[in-house]
Amino acid sequence: MLTHTKLKKMKEEKDPIVMLTAYDYPSAKLAESSGVDMILVGDSLGMVVLGYDSTIPVTVEDMVHHGKAVRRGAKETYMVVDMPFMSYHSSLSETMDNAKRLMQETGAQSLKLEGAGDVLPVIHKLTKSGVPVVAHLGLTPQSVNVLGGYRVQGKDLETAETLLQEARQVEENGAIALVLECVPQQLARRIQEELSIPVIGIGAGVGTDGQVLVYHDVVEYGVERLPKFVKSYADLNTTITVALTSYVEDVKKKEFPADSHSFQMKEELIPSLYG
Ligand code: KIV
Ligand code: NA
Numbered sequence: 703m704l705t706h707t708k709l710k711k712m713k714e715e716k717d718p719i720v721m722l723t724a725y726d727y728p729s730a731k732l733a734e735s736s737g738v739d740m741i742l743v744g745d746s747l748g749m750v751v752l753g754y755d756s757t758i759p760v761t762v763e764d765m766v767h768h769g770k771a772v773r774r775g776a777k778e779t780y781m782v783v784d785m786p787f788m789s790y791h792s793s794l795s796e797t798m799d800n801a802k803r804l805m806q807e808t809g810a811q812s813l814k815l816e817g818a819g820d821v822l823p824v825i826h827k828l829t830k831s832g833v834p835v836v837a838h839l840g841l842t843p844q845s846v847n848v849l850g851g852y853r854v855q856g857k858d859l860e861t862a863e864t865l866l867q868e869a870r871q872v873e874e875n876g877a878i879a880l881v882l883e884c885v886p887q888q889l890a891r892r893i894q895e896e897l898s899i900p901v902i903g904i905g906a907g908v909g910t911d912g913q914v915l916v917y918h919d920v921v922e923y924g925v926e927r928l929p930k931f932v933k934s935y936a937d938l939n940t941t942i943t944v945a946l947t948s949y950v951e952d953v954k955k956k957e958f959p960a961d962s963h964s965f966q967m968k969e970e971l972i973p974s975l976y977g
Contacts, residue, residue, distance in 0.1 A: 704739055704780040706812065706834055706878040712739070712911070713900040719912025721782075721902050722920065725751045725768045729917050730775030740902075741776055742814065742914060743769045745784040745844070750918040750925060757843045760786040762800050769808030782836050783810040787844045790815055790824050797824055801833050812878060816842035818868035822875045829876030837872035839865060840906065841884035852929075854905070856885045862892075869893045869901075881914060882906045884931070905931030 712719050720737070723744040724730040733741050747768050748760035762785075769783045783804050790797040804813055812834035815821055825835045840855045849855070856865040865885065872880055879900045882890050887907020894901040894910050903910030915932060918925050923938040952958035967975075 703778060703811075709740075709780075709879060709900050710898070713898075719900055719902055721912055721914035723747075723914070723917045724772050724776065725917070726771045727775040730772040730779075733917065734776035734779045738779065739912070740780045740782060740914075741772060743772050743781065743783045743808070743810070744814075744916065745786045746916050748786075750916060750923075756846055758787045758846070760784075762786060762789050762803060765804060766807045769804065769810060773809045780812075781808070781810045782812050782814050783808050784814045790821065794824070794827060798827070798831065801828055801831075805833055812836050814838055814881065816844050818871050822871055825872060825875040825877055834878045835876065836879045836881060837869075837877040838881040838883065839868050839872065840882045843883075852884070854884045854886065856889045862886075862889045865889065866893055866896060869897055873897050873899050882910060905929065 709719060719739050721740040721742055722733050722738045723742045723746060724733045725743065725747040730741060743765065745757040745760045745765065747764065748754040748757045751768070752760070752764070754760070765783055765786055769781070773781060785797075785800060785804065789800045801813055804810060813828065814836040815825060815828075816838040818837070818839065825837060828835050841849070841852060843852065846852060856862040862885075866889070869880060869882075877899060879902060880893070880897065882893060882901055882903050884905040885893075885903075887909055890901065890903050890906035891909030900911040902912040902914050904914045917923070919928055919932040920934065921936040921938045922928070922934050922940075923942070925939075928934055949958065
């Protein structure tokens with residue numbers, strides 16, 4: 703099992719860190735057998751698995767439920783679980799209770815939290831309590847209603863400087879890695895150079911220490927529109943639709959099940975079935 707000490711070594715040795723989200727047993731199993739370094743049980747599950755239009759409705763209960771399934775599918779892979787919307791903001795004791803549940807019930811190696819500012823003391827306290835924290839800056843989807851949409855962050859010098867400052871602060875407060883989402887690649891590279899912890903990018907260019915993508919985007923499964931920063935490696939939407947429509951047709955035409963899919967009774971018993 704990878705540790706965050708090894709992750710830091712990967713940064714030093716310029717060995718790109720591959721992170722992928724997973725949300726259930728089969729996705730975790732395939733992620734692990736494909737050789738990803740880290741699995742993120744992202745609160746993006748709210749959108750790609752549960753069908754919400756943002757990550758805001760996702761609960762601690764949802765994260766525990768999916769985190770446990772992922773752990774069962776990928777026992778050997780470093781696993782990060784997202785703390786969902788407002789589960790680390792209201793009070794420190796509630797935050798600690800939520801973190802405790804997420805760590806103990808899912809078997810995660812670390813938890814991911816969005817933002818800096820008021821979240822910095824939370825990162826500090828969790829770290830001191832034995833919970834490694836992955837920070838998340840740039841486009842922070844839990845704040846979509848404050849940011850005014852899903853858009854690139856840090857495009858001008860002032861917001862870029864703020865982001866660089868926040869990146870330093872999450873490291874100072876103990877974060878073991880930083881996920882940087884939707885920032886210009888030049889700024890991402892600058893932050894990668896500045897920090898000694900690994901910076902894992904999504905929509906942040908090639909200059910980071912690693913990359914993370916959403917599972918359902920990578921294989922085009924259930925998602926209709928892919929963001930600019932995604933590279934698709936398969937088209938499961940088409941594959942699955944072709945398969946399922948063939949199944950429907952086969953049943954309608956009585957071409958499924960064939961004898962080969964069916965169980966047989968001894969020939970001599972059949973007449974007795976009719977009394
Ligand atoms: O929830 C998620 O999938 C994430 C990644 C996009 C980094 O936070
Ligand atoms: Na997330």
